[in-house]
Amino acid sequence: MNVVKNKKWESGKCMALALQQLINGLTLGAVYGLIAIGYTMVYGIIGMINFAHGDIYMVSAFIAVSAFTLLASLGITSVPLALLTVLLLSVLFTSVYGWAVERTAYRPLRGSTRLAPLISAIGMSIFLQNMVQLTQGARVKPIPPVVVGGFDLYASEGFTVHLAYSQLLIVIVTVALMAAFSYVIGKTSFGRQQRACEQDPTMTALLGINVDRTISLTFMLGATLAAVAGVLVTVYYGVVDFYIGFVAGIKAFTAAVLGGIGSMPGAMLGGLLIGLVEAFWAAYLSPEYKDVATFSILILVLMFRPSGLLGRPEVEKV
Amino acid sequence: MGEPVVQVLGGATLADRSKDALAVAFVALLLGIPMVGLTTVDQGGTLQVATRWPILAAFVLAVFAGRLVLRYLADRLGERRVRRERSLTSSDQRRTAGGRRMIVRVGWLAFIGALLLPIAFSDNRYVVDTATTVLIYVMLGWGLNVVVGLAGLLDLGHVAFYAVGAYAYALLSTQFGWGFWVALPVAGLIAAGFGLIIGWPSLRLRGDYLAIVTLGFGEIIRVILINWTEFSGGPNGITSIPRPTFFGLPFKPPSDEPTFASFFGLEFSPVHRIVFLYYVILVLCVLTNVFVTRLRRLPVGRAWEAVREDEIACKALGINVTNVKLSAFVLGAMLGGVAGVFFAARQGFISPESFTFNESAIILAIVVLGGMGSQLGVVLASLVLVLLPELGRDFAEYRMLLFGTAMILIMIWKPGGILSKREPTLRHAREEGRP
Numbered sequence: 001m002n003v004v005k006n007k008k009w010e011s012g013k014c015m016a017l018a019l020q021q022l023i024n025g026l027t028l029g030a031v032y033g034l035i036a037i038g039y040t041m042v043y044g045i046i047g048m049i050n051f052a053h054g055d056i057y058m059v060s061a062f063i064a065v066s067a068f069t070l071l072a073s074l075g076i077t078s079v080p081l082a083l084l085t086v087l088l089l090s091v092l093f094t095s096v097y098g099w100a101v102e103r104t105a106y107r108p109l110r111g112s113t114r115l116a117p118l119i120s121a122i123g124m125s126i127f128l129q130n131m132v133q134l135t136q137g138a139r140v141k142p143i144p145p146v147v148v149g150g151f152d153l154y155a156s157e158g159f160t161v162h163l164a165y166s167q168l169l170i171v172i173v174t175v176a177l178m179a180a181f182s183y184v185i186g187k188t189s190f191g192r193q194q195r196a197c198e199q200d201p202t203m204t205a206l207l208g209i210n211v212d213r214t215i216s217l218t219f220m221l222g223a224t225l226a227a228v229a230g231v232l233v234t235v236y237y238g239v240v241d242f243y244i245g246f247v248a249g250i251k252a253f254t255a256a257v258l259g260g261i262g263s264m265p266g267a268m269l270g271g272l273l274i275g276l277v278e279a280f281w282a283a284y285l286s287p288e289y290k291d292v293a294t295f296s297i298l299i300l301v302l303m304f305r306p307s308g309l310l311g312r313p314e315v316e317k318v
Numbered sequence: 319m320g321e322p323v324v325q326v327l328g329g330a331t332l333a334d335r336s337k338d339a340l341a342v343a344f345v346a347l348l349l350g351i352p353m354v355g356l357t358t359v360d361q362g363g364t365l366q367v368a369t370r371w372p373i374l375a376a377f378v379l380a381v382f383a384g385r386l387v388l389r390y391l392a393d394r395l396g397e398r399r400v401r402r403e404r405s406l407t408s409s410d411q412r413r414t415a416g417g418r419r420m421i422v423r424v425g426w427l428a429f430i431g432a433l434l435l436p437i438a439f440s441d442n443r444y445v446v447d448t449a450t451t452v453l454i455y456v457m458l459g460w461g462l463n464v465v466v467g468l469a470g471l472l473d474l475g476h477v478a479f480y481a482v483g484a485y486a487y488a489l490l491s492t493q494f495g496w497g498f499w500v501a502l503p504v505a506g507l508i509a510a511g512f513g514l515i516i517g518w519p520s521l522r523l524r525g526d527y528l529a530i531v532t533l534g535f536g537e538i539i540r541v542i543l544i545n546w547t548e549f550s551g552g553p554n555g556i557t558s559i560p561r562p563t564f565f566g567l568p569f570k571p572p573s574d575e576p577t578f579a580s581f582f583g584l585e586f587s588p589v590h591r592i593v594f595l596y597y598v599i600l601v602l603c604v605l606t607n608v609f610v611t612r613l614r615r616l617p618v619g620r621a622w623e624a625v626r627e628d629e630i631a632c633k634a635l636g637i638n639v640t641n642v643k644l645s646a647f648v649l650g651a652m653l654g655g656v657a658g659v660f661f662a663a664r665q666g667f668i669s670p671e672s673f674t675f676n677e678s679a680i681i682l683a684i685v686v687l688g689g690m691g692s693q694l695g696v697v698l699a700s701l702v703l704v705l706l707p708e709l710g711r712d713f714a715e716y717r718m719l720l721f722g723t724a725m726i727l728i729m730i731w732k733p734g735g736i737l738s739k740r741e742p743t744l745r746h747a748r749e750e751g752r753p
Contacts (some may be wrong), residue, residue: 122725289545
């Protein structure tokens with residue numbers, strides 16, 4: 001009798017823990033997915049890894065910290081209003097960063113060697129990291145919690161599954177953004193131009209489409225998604241430092257590769273998977289080595305399925 | 319072809335230029351507001367917004383003025399280049415050959431200078447010590463140069479192999495009592511093995527994947543070194559790593575065992591060891607240089623450069639592109655590992671802190687700034703990059719910012735690097751000016 005009860009308790013706790021990790025993993029994964037889309041879009045259209053993308057996300061998180069602090073000092077206490085303002089400000093300024101990065105570091109190198117834009121991109125990443133470190137300080141920036149509270153979904157003896165409002169916010173914003181994004185890429189004329197440039201930039205240019213402008217807009221769109229991710233992470237964790245872009249960048253890129261680079265639904269799927277793996281690994285195996293787990297996935301995907309889950313095999317034409 | 323371009327550029331009026339500069343200044347303003355104009359400072363546990371409008375105004379003004387001047391200069395240079403292109407003669411080829419001869423001469427001079435340096439500064443510990451640091455970076459740079467400069471692969475985690483070499487020696491010597499000279503090749507091979515494991519899955523694909531895989535690998539090695547305390551000593555690192563000996567003679571104060579000083583009947587001095595270490599790394603560097611220069615003339619070396627220029631053409635010619643790239647990558651990893659062994663032996667203490675991404679970035683900056691593929695360029699770049707922070711500590715703060723900027727500018731200005739040998743020996747006159 002006693003044994004049976006104990007077993008039931010154990011399984012209940014196990015399930016609760018797994019559910020909690022599922023929630024945490026999906027939240028984290030949504031953020032990775034948003035960043036990964038920026039990688040995958042840029043890779044699709046100009047065929048390079050934009051190393052500075054993770055740092056764009058970091059810049060956005062810093063803008064969010066400044067904006068939240070500014071609003072608090074102005075006495076704006078309404079949470080939805082503050083969130084909306086910060087999102088708009090962050091998207092506005094971060095997309096200018098995305099545009100400027102492309103314009104200064106990548107556009108002059110179009111048609112150059114394969115290596116040149118990659119080195120320029122890593123130079124840009126180093127530049128952004130150190131610029132933020134110098135202008136905003138190297139120390140961790142904590143902000144007071146913006147979205148507090150949450151639901152208790154399921155309580156088992158000794159363990160409660162908690163869904164914070166901030167997690168719910170991340171999931172809702174991500175879903176809404178994905179819907180808007182799919183519409184923009186799939187239905188609008190910009191989306192058609194963007195896809196056309198991915199397939200054949202020369203032919204697209206011959207048809208009278210401004211390829212440079214489309215590429216610039218792609219960078220801005222990628223930066224917009226990264227900006228939203230940056231704001232959401234700031235709200236979720238409440239701390240920001242100049243190094244967050246580096247690790248998030250590697251993970252988001254892994255997500256993009258896992259989903260199939262060039263494929264936008266793939267990037268989101270990859271992001272969610274990476275988030276789940278990380279959350280479960282941290283909970284059940286070892287929190288110190290969660291980055292190692294992500295990285296091993298990258299290596300394994302490259303070895304066994306380089307085109308990713310939803311990607312097409314890459315064919316290089318001469 | 320060039321004619322109409324010149325006229326348009328030359329015809330740009332001051333108004334046009336000001337308009338252009340104004341647009342750039344506006345973008346600078348947007349970029350500057352969140353980063354330069356606003357910042358948050360910690361005041362008693364909570365953040366407060368601080369504004370820096372005067373600095374922002376200065377920044378925007380500087381961008382405006384800078385854009386005006388740069389635009390003007392660029393137009394002027396463009397005109398001049400077009401004029402020069404028109405008067406292009408065949409003397410160009412002779413000049414390249416002469417330049418190459420001069421590079422060899424400068425190289426020999428540098429080598430002789432390096433040989434004599436400890437004799438000239440035998441009483442100045444600091445100079446020899448700094449020169450040793452420069453040579454470590456030269457060695458790392460030459461190792462990475464094989465990967466980036468010759469094979470055209472981007473390796474963003476070179477420091478990982480440096481760390482593998484350093485830890486391999488530290489563990490072999492402190493746990494198993496191996497000597498420096500025995501551990502040196504073994505640690506190099508271990509680093510090469512890691513290169514194989516990392517390179518094989520990613521090099522079968524496009525070169526870009528290698529960049530992110532190496533970036534991740536560099537980070538992972540550091541995470542493992544910090545967390546696996548039983549193995550690597552964790553954040554505390556490994557201490558009292560034995561120093562290299564001179565054919566079994568240690569550099570120690572006089573004791574019962576024969577030491578270097580007592581064997582040669584010299585008075586003990588700590589400078590002996592520093593000078594000895596300097597010559598060890600000099601020998602390692604020279605060996606690396608000779609090895610790489612020779613390899614470049616072998617089929618595999620030519621294949622590296624061919625793959626860098628056109629992978630598809632190489633495949634069509636029946637070259638196994640994956641193996642060619644892998645050989646370059648593994649060789650680079652091995653050289654990085656050897657440099658790591660020397661680093662561990664010289665410091666006597668290593669910790670994960672010495673192997674951060676910044677270190678990888680510095681090595682990459684050395685290769686890129688020095689001119690990819692140029693051995694002498696790496697030496698010059700290491701000299702500049704190591705000596706500049708020594709001159710002023712203020713500079714150290716801005717060092718990485720400048721490296722990042724320089725990497726972008728050099729890629730835009732000369733994608734082959736400043737002192738590159740990338741230019742083909744023979745070329746069509748019309749191609750001048752376009753890389």
